[in-house]
Amino acid sequence: MGIAAEESRAFHVTTVRKDVVTALLPLQEHWLALSNLDPLLPPLAVSVCFCYKKPNSLTSSLAINNTLKKALAEVLVTYYAFAGEVVTNSTGEPELLCNNRGVDFVDGFADVALRELNLYDPDESIAKFVPKNKHGVISIQVTELKCGSIVVGSTFDHRIADAYSANMFFVSWAQMSRSEPISLVPSFRRSLLNPRRPLLIDSSIDLMYMPVSSLPPPQETCGQDVLTSRIYYIKSDVMNQLQALASSNGFRCTKLESFSALLWKLVAKHARKYPRKITSKLGIVVDGRRRLADQETDKKESNMKTYFGNVLSIPFGGRRVDDLMEKSLSWVASEIHEFLNGAITKDHFLNLIDWVETQRPKPAVSRIYSTGSDDGPAVVVSSGTGFPVNKVDFGWGPPVFGSYHFPWGGSAGYVMPMPSAAGNGDWVVYLHLTQGQLKFIEEEASHVFKPLNSDYLKI
Template identity: 25%
Template sequence: MPSPAEAFKAVDGSGLTVERSIPIAVHPEYEMPGGFVFLTSIDQVAHIVVSTVYCFDRSAENAVDVVKQALSQVLVPYYPLAGRLARSSEGKLIVDCQKKLGVPFVEAVANCDLDSLGDMSILHPDVLGKLVYKDPTTQNMPEIAPLLTAQVTKLNNGGLILGIALNHCMSDGISAIKFINSWAEIARGEPLSVVPCHDRTILKPRMPPQIRGPYDDFVQLSDVSNLTALYEKEQIVYRSFHFDSEKLAAVKRMATAGGQVKRSITSFVALAALVWRTRSMALRMKPHQQTMLTFPVDFRSKLSPQVPDGFFGNAVVFPCCLCTTGELIDEPISSTVERITEAIERVDEDYARSRIDYLDAYGFEEFALGTLLISSWTKLDYGSSDFGWGEPRQFGTGSLPAKSCLFMRGWRDKKDVVVVLSLPFSAMNTFQELLQV
C-alpha cells in the first residue's frame, strides 16, 4: 500500500508571545480625491476579510519604518484601500473615499524566530490572531471597518512577519498580490511595474440581464447526509497535506488511469479530483447526496477587450461540477478529471458576463456543506514580495470556511503543493487514511 501524503497540523502557537503597539492610521502620502468607487456584483458577495502572512528570515534594522513609509506611498495609487465601505442609494456596497480614515498599522515583537514556528502555510486561529491585526469593528460593524490592516512583527535573529487583513470585496488573489508587490517595489525604491486600474464599471451587469446556463451552478444542495449535525457535534480540525514532485506525479498517473482522459492535465485538476472524492468519502455522504465542486477561474483574458493588466478588483467566476456522491465514487477518477476540465473550459466571456448578471439580479446564497470550494494559490507571485531583504521564505493564511480548501506552494520547494482544509475530527482522520498516492 502506498504511503499517505505527509500531513502537517496547524501551528498552535503554544508559548508564542507577541507584544503589540497601539495601532496608528497610515494615510496616503499625498492628499487624494474623495468620491466613491463602484463595486461589482462579484465584489458584493466577496465581503469577507482574508488574512495572510509573509514570513522573512531576515530584515533590515529599520524594516518597520521602511514598510510603514512604503505603505503611505503605495496608498497613493491604491487610495481606495484607505477608504471605508458605504451603501449607495440602491443599497449596493461602494467604497467611500471621502472618509479619510487610513489604514491601521501595528508594530509588534515576538519571542521566537521563524524556524521555531515551522510550517506556516496554515495557521491556528490563536497564532493568526497574534500575527495579523484585525480592527475591533470588523466583527460587529463590518461596513465601517478598515478595508486593510497591516502588522509588522519582529522576530528573534532578524526575522520579520508581515501580517495583512484585506477585505476580499476589494480584490481577488491576483489583484491582492499585485498590491503587495507594488508595496514591496516602493520599499525597494523602485517605480511601480503595474499601475492599478480602479475602473470596475467595465464589469457592470448588462441591462437587461442575460443569464444563461449551465444552471447546475445555481443549484442549492439539500443536506440529506445530515452533515450539519456532524459539523456541530465534532471539533473542527485544520490540517495540511504536502505533495512533493514524486507524489504529484503519482496523483497525475492515478488520475489518468482507465483511459478516460485523452489530454494532458494539470496538477490542479488531478489533485482537485482526488481531494473532492476523498472528502466526500471521509464525510460519509449518502449515495444520493448531491455534491458539488467549485473553484475560482480568472476571466481577465476571456473578455474582449481584455481586462486591463492593472485591474484592481475581483475578476473570477466559480464554475462547478455537480453529481451525486454515488456517481462520484463509482466513476473512475479519470471521469472526475473530465468533469473538472470541462468546467474550466466553459469559462468564456459569455459565461463570465452571465454570472455577473446573475449575482446582480439574485445575489449569492451560502454554499451547502456538500460543496467543496478549492482555491489554488500556487501561482500567486508572492516570491516577488521583496521589501529589500529578500523574498518571503514562507507565505500562509489562517482558518478556512468549512467548505473551503486551499492549494498552496510548498515552503521548502516551490514546485511542491500543500493542500489545506478543515474537517470534523473523525472525518479528518478518515480523510488522511484515504489520501493514498
C-alpha cells in the same frame, strides 16, 4: 491529528505600537461603486501571511517598520482603494468611499522563534500574526519574533478585492520598499464590468447563484464536524504522478483538476455516514480577467490584466458519493473538467454580470457557499497557483513561507493550493475542512499531504 513540529509551543504576541498609515499625497475624496461581480461576495475577511528569516543584523526592527510604513504610504497613492472605507449607500448597498482614512498598522513582538511556529496549524500560529480588520479596507501587522525573524500579516475586505488584486498590491508594496517602480498599476475602471443593454440572462446562472436572503440557517456543528484549518505541502513529483493518473484517453487534465479530483474522492470516501446516493459538491474558483479581455483590444486586455476588484465565479458540480468513491481518478477529473468548461468562457461572465444587475441591490452568493441539512459534503477549491510568494521581497530577501488564511465561515470546506516559497514546483496547500475530513485525508493520503513543518521550510 499529527504534530508538525515537536518544538512547537503556545506563544503570545504583544502589541508594541499602533499607527494609521495614509497615502503620501493628498487624494481627492470620491466614491467608487462596486461592480456587478463584487456583490457576489459576503463581507468576508481574507488574511495572508509572509514569514522571513532574520534580516541583516545591521537592520533594526524599528528601521524595518519605518521602511515598510514609508513604502506603504507611497503605494497607497496608486492603490487608493485600500486607503478608503466601506460605507452603505442610500440603496443599502456597500460602496467604497475613497477618503484616505488610511490603513491600520500594528507593530508587534512574539515570544517565539520562527522554527518553533506550528504552521501546520494556522489557527494557532498564523491567526496570531494577522490583524482584525475593524475599520478600513485592509489592515497590516508586522511582528518581530524573538529570533529576529519577521512576519508580515494582512487582512482585507473580500468585497473590495480578490486574491489577484491583493497579490498585485503586495508585490507593488514590496517593489516600493526596495525603491523600485511598481510594475503593475491597478485599474479601477468599473465600466469594464458594466452589464449589457439589453440584459441577456442565461438560466444556468440561477443554478449557480442565489440571493443571500435564501441561504438556509447555519447548522450547529460539534466534534469531528467542526471546520478547522491545516496547511500541508505536496512534492512536485507527487503532483506529476497524480496528474498522470488523472489523465486518460489522450486527455491531459491540469494539475488543479488532478488535485481537485483526489480531494473530491477523499471527501466523498469520508462521507460513509451519509446514504450512499447522496450528492457531494465541488466548486472551483475561476478568475474571469483573461476571459473577459478576450484580446478584443490591447488596451482592454491590459486593463483587465490589472483590474482591481472581484472578477470571480465559482462553478461547481454535484456527483453521487458512491460514484466518486468507486470510479477512477481520471473519471472524477473529467467530470470536473466538464462543469468547468461551461464557466471558463467570456459568455459565462457576461451572463453573470447581467444576472447580478437583475438582483441589485440584493446581494447574492454561490449556492455552494452553504449546504443544507440534506446535502452531502461540499468543498470549494480556490486556485492560488498565481500566489507571488517569491516576489514579496521588502528588501531583506524573499519569504521562506507564505500562505492565505481564510476560515470563511461557510458550511462548505475551502481549500487553496499555492506555490511553495522554495520555488521547486512543490505546492503549499491550505485546507479548511472538518476535523473528521482532515483526519481521514491524513490517514488515506499521507503520501500526498505532508504536514508543513520547519524542516521542510529549512528554518
